[in-house]
Amino acid sequence: MTTALANTAQRNAQRVTSRKCDASGHLVFDREDWVTHAQCRGKDPDALFVRGAEQRKAAAICRSCPVLTECRADALDNKVEFGVWGGLTERQRRAVLRKNPHVTDWAEHLAAGGEVVGL
Numbered sequence: 078m079t080t081a082l083a084n085t086a087q088r089n090a091q092r093v094t095s096r097k098c099d100a101s102g103h104l105v106f107d108r109e110d111w112v113t114h115a116q117c118r119g120k121d122p123d124a125l126f127v128r129g130a131e132q133r134k135a136a137a138i139c140r141s142c143p144v145l146t147e148c149r150a151d152a153l154d155n156k157v158e159f160g161v162w163g164g165l166t167e168r169q170r171r172a173v174l175r176k177n178p179h180v181t182d183w184a185e186h187l188a189a190g191g192e193v194v195g196l
Contacts, residue, residue, distance in 0.1 A: 111151075116142035125161045132166040139164035150184035169196060 110119065117138050119127060125135050139145050139161065149163025152170060159167060176195035180186045187193070 096171040111147035114142040114144045116144075117195060126159060127161075132161055132168075133163075134163050136166060146187050147184070150187045153180075153183040165196075 078110065121142065125138070127135055137149070142148065142164075145163055147163075149165060151157075152162030152165065153174060157170070161167075162170070165173065172195040173193055177193070180191070
């Protein structure tokens with residue numbers, strides 16, 4: 078197996094481990110689990126809480142993150158106001174929330190492949 082394929086398999090395994098269902102069968106993300114796999118874990122937190130054009134640089138950290146979906150869902154579900162989360166800037170998250178008022182559970186919506194209007 079090539080290194081690239083091994084890395085992809087490892088990332089996919091990490092994504093699967095953080096997706097679980099509750100008693101009623103609804104998909105839930107275990108925050109304690111997915112946070113440990115975040116690409117930004119161990120990096121300077123100040124790098125993700127920046128203004129202006131620096132936010133785009135901060136969002137680049139997220140592009141190859143194995144738990145991007147979980148992080149994005151967490152930020153949208155909890156209406157996190159500051160910093161870059163799940164590859165989205167503060168402004169992008171506000172736009173997504175404003176243009177998707179019908180979404181009540183972002184974790185479920187994103188895990189099911191739901192469209193994100195407003196990006």
